[in-house]
Structure formats: structure tokens, C-alpha cells
Amino acid sequence: MAEAAAARRSRITPERESELYGAVLGLLREVGYDALTMDAVASRTRSSKATLYRQWGGKAELVVHALRHEKPLDLADVDTGSLRGDFHEVARRQDDCQMEEHSALMRGLAMAVHDNADLRKAFRELLIEPELEELRRVLRRAVERGEVSADNPAFDYVVHMLVGAFATRTLVDELPPTQEFLHSYIDAVVLPALGA
């Protein structure tokens, strides 16, 4: 089934596929997963609904492919020589506009990833795991440089601290998450918690 669907998709041009995935993520940010309909995707991308179903099988599969295609985060190769420099570089990897888009995507998917195992898997693989992996590398180098102690209990919570600040900024302060906010939070919370 999946191979057949992939073969059918291969007949679409890469540009068209990219345009379609962009429209899906745009709708996700605007209305969230539940309210996202194949009708809206069809209408925004001037496709027929039958084509969308034939090529992707359904909404969850289409959203997973869109997430996979867009790869919203790229934290690879952060290595500035200091833990503080690395964290601030992580915060700089998205400009304020991309952060607000990322934030809207998290809001739009929060319910759905909890209820849909396929979506949760994609969300974790594409948005959570890459952050975790990069942060582990950043921390490993800081330990090797002697900047932080390897047995600091805050090690397990670096993602909670960062993603949590990012996710709660709008709720708590009614302000979008920005680079400036993250830089300030890193200096005030993340580095002191790590004893750096």
C-alpha cells in the first residue's frame, strides 16, 4: 500500500509536492489538525480531493509527509567552543518569524499528537529527537571541556527547559517566542541550572 502510494506520488513534480506540503503546514498552523480538512487542502492547492486521497491515503499520512518534507528544525553542526555559545547558536537557528511558525505548528498539533500514534511518531522523530540529539552533543562537548559536570541532574531536563519556555511564552506573557527571549532565558535559567 505505502509503496504503491509512493509510486503514485513520484509522478508529481518535486515543486508541486513541495507547494502542497507547504500549504498543509500553513493550514495546520492556522486551524490546527482537527479542523484541517482535505477539502481545504484541495481548495488551497487547486487539487481534487480524490487525488489527495489516492496519493496520500488520508489526512494523517499527508501531514506526516508534510512534516517530514519541511524538516522544521535544523540544529546540526552547532559547535562554537563554549556551552553558552552553543545554546545561543541553537536559539539563533530560527529567526523570530520561523519561531512563531514553529510555535503555531506545536499548538496546532498538540492534541493530535497525543491521540494519533503515527503523528506522534513523526512529531517526535522530526521535531523532538533532532533537538534532543543535538543538545546531547552540545552537552557532551561541554562535559569534555570541563564546563559542566556529567552527573548534573539538570542534564535530563534541558529539552523540557527550552521547549517549555518556547511553548509557554505566548501563554504566560502574551508575547511570541523570540531569539531575544530565548537568549535571556538561556542565561537566566538553563546555564545556571546546569551549573555552568
Added chain:
Amino acid sequence: MAEAAAARRSRITPERESELYGAVLGLLREVGYDALTMDAVASRTRSSKATLYRQWGGKAELVVHALRHEKPLDLADVDTGSLRGDFHEVARRQDDCQMEEHSALMRGLAMAVHDNADLRKAFRELLIEPELEELRRVLRRAVERGEVSADNPAFDYVVHMLVGAFATRTLVDELPPTQEFLHSYIDAVVLPALGA
């Protein structure tokens, strides 16, 4: 308009009103705000949809009243004599089951509070501001006792740290937020960030 609606609601027994609000919050946790329909509320509470509309005016107003009625958090009068004791007492104010319910409610409302100003106002007043106010009291006493310095930059981020950990636990670890998790996070992150 609002007064007329309140007068009509006053004809319902308090027990019936409470039952109805409980059903609304239950549905919010299960399906989220967008997918919550007046049909579903009517069906679950054995009411007529016309009655619901007549008495509350619409979905947003009904949800706001339900949140107001249930007051999901009560952090008043936390005062154990130490900052660490106070934070741990805050974490103990909800048992694990209530935490998971609170967490589901946040997921269910995340998109909606962003898009609906009335809901956002209620959500902030009922779920965010009480936490902020109580945490300010807790911190003020810790400063008076000399446990922490009043100009610590992490002061502004205590709610981000706590609510963020709470909100990201499921996403990052695929585990529900629990008292044990919060106790561990408070000791590993919140207290060290505050220099306590």
C-alpha cells in the same frame, strides 16, 4: 445580554449546572475545543441544544463559564517556611490524576486560546494568573528570608520553567506529568536556576 443569560441560568439547580460544566471540561479534555460541539454537550448532559444556546449564548461562553466554575488550580496559602518546601507543596496540590487532567485541558485549549480573545482572557485569569500570583508570594517570602536574591534574573521565568516542564513532559518523554517528575524537576532546575 449577559445579565439576561445569567438570570436564565439561575433557574437551573447548582447541581445541574455543576454537572453540565463537568461534562464540558470532560469533552474539552477528550476532543479539544475545536471538535467540541454543542451537540456533544447536549447529548452527554441530556439537554436540548436550544436550551444550551439560550442559556449560554454559545460555545466560547459555555467553556469560559465551565473553566470559571471548576477553578482547576488552587495554590492559595502555600507557606511551608522554605522555598524548597513551598515549591514541593505547589507540586503536591494536584495528584497525578488531576495533573493529567490539567495537562489534557491545556492541550485541548492551546489552539483556541490563541485564536479566541474571550477564551484567552478566561484561561489566563483562571489558570495562569493564580499560579503567577501564588509564585510571586512564594518568591517574595524567600527573598525576605534571605534564601534568594531579589534581582535574580530567573525570577521572571519561574512560571515558564514550571508550566513548561508540565506541558512538555508528555511530548518529550511520552510520560504523563506526575508529582514525582515535578519534585525532581524543581530540585534539578528551578531551585538551582534561582540560586537557592
